[in-house]
Amino acid sequence: MKIEQIYTGCLAQGAYYIVSEKEAAIIDPLRETKPYIDRLEKDGVKLKYIFETHFHADFVSGHLDLSKKTGAPIVYGPTAEPDFEAIIAEDNQIFEIGNIKIKVLHTPGHTMESSTFLLIDENGKETAIFSGDTLFLGDVGRPDLAQKSAHMTQEELAGLLYDSLQNKIVPLSDDIIVYPAHGAGSACGKNMQKETVDTLGNQKKTNYALKQPNKESFVREVLDGLSAPPKYFGMNVALNKGGYESFDNVLHQSNQPISAEDFEGVAEDTGALVLDTRNAADFHQGFIPNSINIGLKGDFAPWVGAMIVDVHQPILLVSDPGTEEEVITRLSRVGFDHVLGYLEGGFESWKNSGKEIDTIHRISPQEFAAKFSDDSKVIDVRKESEYDAAHVEKAYRRPLADINEWANALNNDEHFFIHCAGGYRSMIAASILNSRGIRNFTEIDGGFNKIKETSVPKSNFVCQSKTL
Incomplete structure (x- = not known):
């Protein structure tokens, strides 16, 4: 058996690749599927299942593209209602991968379909949980995102999360490994640790949410200091639940060079936002007037989501030459698929063309x-x-x-x-x-x-x- 955590720091997101014998499972994949396909081919294994812990709000999952390319079915927990074909598991249902098993534990509270996947090894021992946004290291998932769809208050959802943790997670053995969906820096929690793997026993000792004496205290502490969620979260949920265009198509359509002579006209004709992804030190010295700077070398995608919000907004890129595909990929992870192209030759081509530039003091x-x-x-x-x-x-x-x-x-x-x-x-x-x-x-x-x-x-x- 092999478990690999594929952690993406700029999103503070963990996907998981599990292999047993000649079969594999992937949990909460990112939008681009190539890294997973490459691993499957390298290991010579067949992807049997794609598990989704819930309808993610902070990124667009790669479940649909991955299922189409591999034929593996998508598995959600109870009550999930996606607009595409998927296995809607029952609570405690068992899925076999090689000679290991994954047991579905329905743990609503963050969202109603949220589920934790319990891994049982080849010896029948409960070994690890893939806890999604139910349990983080140092925190638990915010219980305010599903209020509208669940027709519940955030207090009621927090109470539901408490019951899920106490009835499904806390009774598990202390030596079980916890693999969460997110780490420090994610907006899905407020108090996450920088570590990305821990034992359940240590979380019982150190996680404030698991140490509360009763439900009332848990609800109060989990909701205290909870900031408003980024406004793009709802749009990402809709994409994960309703479907989206293939990433391969998005990359092909977006990765188009536009000359400095044509760039301004395209912006005016389409109403596109000019997004400059260079670092701040370069940007302030000169940029296209009215462009917005969100540097690629930082928490790029979450800040794009928080600042631009509308995933349907047409975007034109100004990037360091050679980084365009990375920019498009990271934008797609949060659902921004409407990149019309990029400035060929980067900002230097704009400056050399003699066009107007602006600066920041x-x-x-x-x-x-x-x-x-x-x-x-x-x-x-x-x-x-x-x-x-x-x-x-x-x-x-x-x-x-x-x-x-x-x-x-x-x-x-x-x-x-x-x-x-x-x-x-x-x-x-x-x-x-x-x-x-x-x-x-x-x-x-x-x-x-x-x-x-x-x-x-x-x-x-x-x-x-x-x-x-």
């Missing part, structure tokens, strides 16, 4: 410290928890995820500084503000990680609530 933390005064307006776009830990004194807490709510309140006649932790998110914010005509600001390179090394006063006071 960026300074070093040392320059910021020299310019800082009691009258300086500072906007911190980090998450609330980051801000609460430490921040520039009197800085305004304005999380990037909420930029549509706070941007319109800015006074463009009054200069402000903007920063995040390291410069990735603040450049996203800067590009969005700039595209909306808000340009009287200075972005700080290195963010708070470098600002805290300067003389700029820091404070843990509650952020100001007055209007900017």
Whole structure:
């Protein structure tokens, strides 16, 4: 028996490849299927089942393409109602792969169809659980995503999740290995550990959600501090449940070079958003006017989903030459399939053509410290928890995820500084503000990680609530 965790750091997502004898199973695959097909061919095994722990919200699964290419059926837990052919398993149903078994444990609460898959080895020993978004390391799945479809409140869903954990997971042996669907950085939980594998026994000791004395306490603690889910989540659920275009077709249609001479016309004719995926250091020095910067070398796909939201939005790419296929692939993982093409030759071709360019005013933390005064307006776009830990004194807490709510309140006649932790998110914010005509600001390179090394006063006071 072989178990391989295929972890994708930018999505904090774990897929699983299991082999026994000459048969295999894959759990929660990503959108692109080639890595899985390659593994199957290398091992000389046949894919027998594709297991889905639930209808994922934060990424588009590769279940449909993988099933079409291999003939393997897709398996969901009880109550799932996909718009395509699938096996809807019963609670405690057993599936055989080679000489091992996978038992379906229906564990609703995160979503109604959420299920945990219990692996029983060739000796009949319960060995591991693939817990999806039911149980994470250090946390449990957020119980607020399925409220509308389940016709339940988040409190009721949290109570259901408590029952699932207590009745199906906690009674299992402490030596069972826990393989979750996500790790630290995922928006599907709030308190996940950086580790991606652990024993159930250790989780019983360290996971706050499993240590609550009763259901009421569990519900209160799980819901406390839960931020709003990214707005693209619902669209990804719809794609996973209703189907989507083959990734191979998406890649073929999207991976099209467009010359600098034609690029602007395509943008105007289609209403496409120009997405620049270069790093912040390059972007601020020159970019196509009104383009949005979300750097590929970061949490690219989740931020695309959070900022652009509409998966049907036409997109034109400006990327470092040679990265276009990677960009298209990572966009497709969160359902953004409408890439019309990319700027041939990258931004250099635009600049060399003599077309108009724009810039973002960026300074070093040392320059910021020299310019800082009691009258300086500072906007911190980090998450609330980051801000609460430490921040520039009197800085305004304005999380990037909420930029549509706070941007319109800015006074463009009054200069402000903007920063995040390291410069990735603040450049996203800067590009969005700039595209909306808000340009009287200075972005700080290195963010708070470098600002805290300067003389700029820091404070843990509650952020100001007055209007900017």
